[in-house]
Amino acid sequence: MRIISGSARGRKLKEPQGMDTRPTTDKVKESLFNIVQFELEGRRVLDLFAGTGQLGIEALSRGSAHCVFVDQRREAAALVRENLKLCGFSELSQVVQGDALSFLASCREKFDVVFLDPPYASGLLEKSVEALARFDILREHGIIVCESGPDWVLSPLTPPYEAGREYRYGQVKLTVCRRAGSV
Numbered sequence: 001m002r003i004i005s006g007s008a009r010g011r012k013l014k015e016p017q018g019m020d021t022r023p024t025t026d027k028v029k030e031s032l033f034n035i036v037q038f039e040l041e042g043r044r045v046l047d048l049f050a051g052t053g054q055l056g057i058e059a060l061s062r063g064s065a066h067c068v069f070v071d072q073r074r075e076a077a078a079l080v081r082e083n084l085k086l087c088g089f090s091e092l093s094q095v096v097q098g099d100a101l102s103f104l105a106s107c108r109e110k111f112d113v114v115f116l117d118p119p120y121a122s123g124l125l126e127k128s129v130e131a132l133a134r135f136d137i138l139r140e141h142g143i144i145v146c147e148s149g150p151d152w153v154l155s156p157l158t159p160p161y162e163a164g165r166e167y168r169y170g171q172v173k174l175t176v177c178r179r180a181g182s183v
Contacts, residue, residue: 001054005033013083040059040113044065044110044111048114048128049118055115056069056093068094070103080095105131112141125148136179144177150172160179
């Protein structure tokens with residue numbers, strides 16, 4: 001697992017022991033960042049279900065101003081901190097060890113980009129998208145990128161949130177949602 005582009009390009013990240021974390025493959029990660037490449041510079045990012053932190057760290061490497069990483073597991077939060085230190089992004093980030101849905105309910109800041117990559121069969125992806133819309137923590141024109149299994153279907157969103165394109169990469173699907181801006 002490595003950083004693909006930006007200031008930390010080529011840096012290898014530490015990986016977790018065991019099978020509790022399913023890191024995004026380099027192929028899917030590269031495709032994801034091709035989708036959001038113009039959404040990152042100087043923006044605030046939320047990496048929910050952070051795991052290793054690779055998505056948020058990739059965003060920081062590509063010029064994001066700040067990233068908040070959230071993972072419930074103590075080992076994952078510690079691994080994210082190690083990877084941030086390894087890449088020199090500790091000052092541009094915050095690591096929260098806690099429940100993702102509780103974090104969204106108590107969040108008092110707005111983000112430009114949100115990465116959602118929970119365990120596929122957990123039901124947390126749908127709940128997280130609903131919570132993001134309900135608590136409205138995305139800035140105008142903000143983007144949510146959901147990583148899921150190929151059969152996951154996004155429920156209709158309430159305005160100003162709207163579903164965007166879906167991208168399929170073998171057994172992985174990326175679904176992009178946006179928050180519309182003022183007319």
